[in-house]
Amino acid sequence: MTEAGEKLKRENARLTAKLALMTLGSFAFGFALVPLYGVFCDITGFGNQKALAQAATVAPQAPDDSRTVTIEFVAELPNVGSWEFRPVLASMRVHPGRLYRTDFIAKNLTGHDTVAQAVPSIAPGSVAGYFHKTECFCFTPQKFAKDEQRVLPVRFIVDRALPRHLDRITLAYTFYDQSIRTGS
Amino acid sequence: MATHAQAASHDAHDHKPHGWRRWVFSTNHKDIGTMYLVFSCVMFFVGGTMALIIRAELFQPGLQFVDPQFFNSMTAMHALVMIFGAIMPGWVGLANWLIPMQIGAPDMALPRLNNLSFWILPFAFVLLLGTLFVPGGAPAGGWTMYPPLALQAGDSFPMMIFAIHLMGISSILGAINVVVTVMNMRAPGMNLLKMPLFVWTWLITAYLLVAVMPVLAGAVTMLLTDHFFGTSFFTASGGGDPVMYQHIFWFFGHPEVYIMILPAFGVVSEIIPTFSRKPLFGYESMVYATAAIGFLSFIVWAHHMFTVGMPLAGQLFFMLATMLISVPTGVKIFNWCATMTRGSLSFEPPMLFALAFLFLFTIGGFSGLMLAIVPADFQYQDSYFVVAHFHYVLVPGSLFAIMGAVYYWLPKWVGHMYDMKLAKLHFWLSAIFVNVLFFPQHFLGLAGMPRRIPDYATQFADWNMVSSIGAFGFGFSQLLLPYIIIKCVKAGAKAADRPWDGAHGLEWELPSPAPFHSWEVPPSAAVIARGAEH
Numbered sequence: 001m002t003e004a005g006e007k008l009k010r011e012n013a014r015l016t017a018k019l020a021l022m023t024l025g026s027f028a029f030g031f032a033l034v035p036l037y038g039v040f041c042d043i044t045g046f047g048n049q050k051a052l053a054q055a056a057t058v059a060p061q062a063p064d065d066s067r068t069v070t071i072e073f074v075a076e077l078p079n080v081g082s083w084e085f086r087p088v089l090a091s092m093r094v095h096p097g098r099l100y101r102t103d104f105i106a107k108n109l110t111g112h113d114t115v116a117q118a119v120p121s122i123a124p125g126s127v128a129g130y131f132h133k134t135e136c137f138c139f140t141p142q143k144f145a146k147d148e149q150r151v152l153p154v155r156f157i158v159d160r161a162l163p164r165h166l167d168r169i170t171l172a173y174t175f176y177d178q179s180i181r182t183g184s
Numbered sequence: 185m186a187t188h189a190q191a192a193s194h195d196a197h198d199h200k201p202h203g204w205r206r207w208v209f210s211t212n213h214k215d216i217g218t219m220y221l222v223f224s225c226v227m228f229f230v231g232g233t234m235a236l237i238i239r240a241e242l243f244q245p246g247l248q249f250v251d252p253q254f255f256n257s258m259t260a261m262h263a264l265v266m267i268f269g270a271i272m273p274g275w276v277g278l279a280n281w282l283i284p285m286q287i288g289a290p291d292m293a294l295p296r297l298n299n300l301s302f303w304i305l306p307f308a309f310v311l312l313l314g315t316l317f318v319p320g321g322a323p324a325g326g327w328t329m330y331p332p333l334a335l336q337a338g339d340s341f342p343m344m345i346f347a348i349h350l351m352g353i354s355s356i357l358g359a360i361n362v363v364v365t366v367m368n369m370r371a372p373g374m375n376l377l378k379m380p381l382f383v384w385t386w387l388i389t390a391y392l393l394v395a396v397m398p399v400l401a402g403a404v405t406m407l408l409t410d411h412f413f414g415t416s417f418f419t420a421s422g423g424g425d426p427v428m429y430q431h432i433f434w435f436f437g438h439p440e441v442y443i444m445i446l447p448a449f450g451v452v453s454e455i456i457p458t459f460s461r462k463p464l465f466g467y468e469s470m471v472y473a474t475a476a477i478g479f480l481s482f483i484v485w486a487h488h489m490f491t492v493g494m495p496l497a498g499q500l501f502f503m504l505a506t507m508l509i510s511v512p513t514g515v516k517i518f519n520w521c522a523t524m525t526r527g528s529l530s531f532e533p534p535m536l537f538a539l540a541f542l543f544l545f546t547i548g549g550f551s552g553l554m555l556a557i558v559p560a561d562f563q564y565q566d567s568y569f570v571v572a573h574f575h576y577v578l579v580p581g582s583l584f585a586i587m588g589a590v591y592y593w594l595p596k597w598v599g600h601m602y603d604m605k606l607a608k609l610h611f612w613l614s615a616i617f618v619n620v621l622f623f624p625q626h627f628l629g630l631a632g633m634p635r636r637i638p639d640y641a642t643q644f645a646d647w648n649m650v651s652s653i654g655a656f657g658f659g660f661s662q663l664l665l666p667y668i669i670i671k672c673v674k675a676g677a678k679a680a681d682r683p684w685d686g687a688h689g690l691e692w693e694l695p696s697p698a699p700f701h702s703w704e705v706p707p708s709a710a711v712i713a714r715g716a717e718h
Contacts, residue, residue, distance in 0.1 A: 011368050012293045019360040023398050030402025030432060034417060037428045044495050053423075078332075078421070119420045125493040176421035 052120040055139055056132035061097035061160050068093050069158055074172035075104055082110045084149075085175045097160045099134065104152045106175060108144035117141045118152075118173040127169050130159035138173060200700045208303075211295035212700065213280045214597075216302050220277025221590070223305060225666060227269030228583075230313070232659050234262035239621075239655035241638055242648050255638035256324035257316070263327035264344075267444070268351045269309055271578065274586045275447045276301075276358045279386050281597065283362060285691040285698060286380045288371025288707045293364040301357035308350035315340035326636060328433055329404065331418040331426045335411050345408045352397045359393035362386055371690075371706035377468065378712065380689050384471050385450030388478045392439045392446075395482075400436040403429060427492050434485035442481045445577060446474060448545075448585030449516055452538045454689070455592050456520050459535035460527030461686035466519040473512035480509045490558050491565045499558045506556035510549065517546060532684070533607035537588030540580055540615045548576030551626065566636075569629025575622045584614070587665065594669065595683040599697030600676030606668050613661035620654030690715040 071094055073087035084107035094100050108114060118138040122128050137152035144150065158169070200206060200215075210216055237258050241249050250258070280298065284291055292298050315322040320338020323329070334341070366379070366387045379387075406417040407429070416422025418429045449470075457464040464470065486494060486502040494502075520542055529535070551573040555561050564570060595601050624647035629635075633644045640648065679696040693711050694702050707715070 008368060012364050015364045015367055016294060016297075016360055019363055019394055022394050023356055023360070026395050026398035027402050030399035030435075031406075033399075033432050033435065034406075034428065037425070037431060117421065119423075121420075123493075126495065174420060 052122060052128060052131075052133070053136075053138055055134060055136070056157075058132045058134070058157055058159070061157070063098035064096045064160050067096055069096060069162065069166070070094075070168045071102075071156075071158070072168065072170045073102065073104070074170060076172060076174045078174060078176055082177060083107065083116070083175055084109060085173075088151075094158055096158045096162055099155060099157050101153055101155045104137065104154070104173065105149065106142070106144070106152055107149040108147060110177060111146060113143075113145050115141045115143050115178045116175055117178070118175050121172045121174070123170040123172070124166070127162065127166060130162040130166075131169060131171070132157045132159060141178070209299070211291070211299055213284050213292045213295070213298065214698065214700065216292075216298050217277045217280030217282075218597075219302055220273045220280060220305075223302075224270050224274035224277055224586075227265055227273070227309065228662070231262050231265035231270055232662065234258045234265065236655060236659050238262065239652040242640070243652040244649065245640055245642050245645050247639055250638070252638045253321055253324055256326075256636060257322035259636050260323045260326050261312070261316070264312060264323075264347075265309075266578075267327065267440075268348075268355075269305075269312075271444045271582050271586070272351075272355060273305060275386075275389070275444070275582075276355070278382075278447065278451075278586070278589055278593075279358070279362055282593065282691060283365055283383055283386060284369070285694060285702055286383050286689055287366065287369065287374050288690050288703045288712065289365060289369035290701060290704050292361050293369050294361045297357050298361055301354045301361065304350050304354040304357075308347045308354065311343045311350065312347035315343045318343065328430075328437070329407065330433075331407060331410065331429050332420075334407060335419070341411060342408065345404045348404050349401055352401045355393050356397050359390035359397075362390040363394070366390075371703065371712060373709045373712045374690075374707075377471070380450070381453035381464070381467070381470055381474075382447065382450035385446040385448075385453075385474050388474050389443050389446045392443050392478055392481065396436040396439040396443075399432065400440075403432040403436065406432075427489075430489045430492060431486065434488045435482075437488060438485040439478075439481040441574075441577070442477060444582045445545075446477065448541065448582050449474060451585045451589040451592070452520060452541050453516075455534045455538040455588055456523050456542075458592075458684050458686040458688070459530050459532060459538075460524045461529075462523055462527040463688075464519065465522035465525075466515070469515055470519055473515040476512040477509060480505060480512070484509065487556055487561070490561045503556055503558045507553060510553055513549060517542065532591075533604065533611055534588045534592035534684075536608065536611045536615075537584045537591065540611070541584045541588065544576055544580030544584070544615075544618070548573055548578075548581055551576065564629060566634055567629035568625045568633045568635055571635050572622050572625035572629060575625070579622065580615070580618050587614075590665075590669070592684070593691070594672060595679035596691055596694070596696050596698055598673045598676075599679050600672050601679050601683065602668050602672035602676060606664060606671075610661060610664040610668060613664070614658060617654045617657035617661060621651055621658050622654070624648075624651045624654075688715055 070091055072091045073089060075085045075087050077083050077085055084105070086105055088103040088105060092100065092102060104118075106116070108116075120136070120138045122131055133154060133156045135153060135155040137154065142150075142152070200212070201209070207215060207219060210219070237250060238255065241247070241255055280292065283289075318339040320340060323334070323337055323340050323344045325333040325337060329344070337344070366383060370379070406415070409415040410417055410419055410424070416424035418424045418426045420426065453464055453470055484502055484506045486498060487506045490499060490502070531539075551569065555564050555570065555573055591602070591607055628644050628647050628651070631644065633640055681694065681696050682692040683696065690703075690707055690712065691698070693707060693715060
């Protein structure tokens with residue numbers, strides 16, 4: 001092969017290597033989007049899973065009795081038949097700034113001792129930063145004996161700073177048995 | 185450049201291997217291009233058959249032919265087969281055939297890689313189509329593979345994931361090859377702003393492919409590890425978030441739709457000047473507009489998922505960025521119209537397809553603008569309006585451009601003219617039935633019919649019947665395409681080296697049919713100047 005041909009071959013190999021590197025970079029970027037997404041949720045507080053699943057420490061607030069917010073409770077199961085799971089109250093009318101308690105009821109129908117974890121979700125997503133839970137069964141995995149039924153409490157405060165146009169919040173829990181828990 | 189010296193080491197002119205070895209071991213850009221195009225055509229009919237199963241079921245309300253699970257597999261598989269099997273390989277096939285001839289190179293820069301990137305595809309599709317025969321059936325959770333639904337698939341799940349991986353590797357290798365060819369193999373004197381627009385649009389497409397196909401590979405790898413290895417990227421039970429999948433997927437998905445349409449812009453930018461017998465209006469603005477569309481494609485992904493919830497600022501940003509795309513696209517439409525203005529127009533089949541592209545792609549663009557409006561999108565999301573929108577940009581958009589390109593360059597490839605009357609018949613049947621097929625879907629969507637359902641409320645019956653009639657008309661008209669091509673390959677009037685009197689470009693300086701090895705001696709400056717009259 002001539003000298004010019006060799007040179008072209010080298011140039012092609014160099015550019016191919018660069019593009020292969022770019023490909024690897026893009027592949028890595030796909031995975032980098034995972035922590036970036038977490039950072040995005042932390043900054044905006046939007047649909048923030050982490051904050052919802054942790055005990056909030058809120059300074060006591062003077063309740064705002066002039067304002068009423070409706071809280072709806074939703075209990076969900078990823079599949080049917082192995083658990084019973086429901087809220088005691090479908091909804092509550094609450095005043096921002098006041099501490100409330102409500103209960104969910106869960107019954108283990110799996111036929112053996114097991115552990116389950118509730119994963120919270122809130123709608124609309126933008127209220128995540130204004131809904132504080134001081135106590136929740138979703139903070140830790142729950143042990144259940146065979147056929148055990150238990151009352152699971154939640155204590156929460158709706159922040160006084162909740163934007164005025166919001167008057168309805170839906171709090172949902174999905175109850176995952178450890179058998180379908182795929183990670184920690 | 186050293187193209188001359190390298191070409192000299194090739195075998196004698198037009199010596200080619202015979203039998204199956206010619207194809208299996210091929211490193212020739214024309215043979216590989218042909219294989220890509222044949223593969224694309226086969227997949228077009230496979231995906232088309234799936235579409236007809238969908239439309240047969242939707243011909244009347246109620247469940248007539250297939251069960252809902254199979255219906256859902258058909259919608260998911262139709263999309264995967266058409267996107268990764270028909271449209272994308274179609275474009276790669278055209279790139280293989282045309283780019284070396286258009287830039288005065290003897291072949292693609294990496295011929296062995298070229299062979300590999302084609303031969304991965306049949307294996308990918310054996311895996312993908314094989315899912316039709318495994319327990320649990322083919323993937324039925326939509327081509328977007330959203331978790332948690334996608335994770336609940338049966339044995340088809342890992343097959344689908346590996347098929348996607350293989351298709352991704354194939355397209356990335358093809359893209360790398362295009363970039364290296366365009367950057368390093370151009371004939372001396374063929375500088376970047378002399379390149380035909382098909383080469384330009386493909387160069388930008390290739391960069392998009394390298395940038396986003398690996399992100400899809402990452403997303404489906406995460407699905408795979410969520411399913412089999414206990415990770416929880418997207419499973420809520422382990423602290424993951426299924427919405428994050430949608431963000432990652434559409435970060436790939438939106439550039440992907442431009443990967444399918446940018447080369448179409450290139451083809452139309454070559455056909456319209458030829459049959460208007462005028463140089464392309466605004467060549468440089470076309471290049472910049474293509475680059476601008478390529479850039480914008482990276483910052484609009486969340487418009488596919490307004491309804492999953494995001495901050496108001498996010499909705500506004502993605503809405504406005506999406507609308508901004510209509511500016512460079514408008515530049516292109518304007519340039520094509522300006523090219524035709526006071527031109528000496530004639531209406532051969534490639535021009536007919538390019539004109540239909542111009543009208544119908546613009547309709548798809550307008551419905552895209554409607555979908556970009558956040559409050560309106562809450563009504564349109566996941567309705568048949570969306571189905572109508574993306575089919576308008578993909579069928580009379582990308583597909584018509586591919587067929588126009590085939591009718592434009594076929595005489596150069598095979599050395600015969602094709603049957604003009606039949607080709608025009610093919611065009612008119614396609615153009616009429618494609619509208620009968622997809623236009624009523626706008627009405628269905630606005631009236632509230634959701635997509636991906638096997639049965640529907642009776643008020644949607646009439647337009648669904650019209651749409652299905654259009655589908656069968658369109659589907660069966662497409663049988664003309666392989667017939668016309670086979671007829672043309674076998675016999676036909678001898679094609680001139682420049683069969684279209686208004687055609688410019690280096691490929692028309694070659695004899696018809698193009699010799700097995702072309703531009704072994706790079707074209708001279710005078711030939712390049714004659715070719716680059718745009």
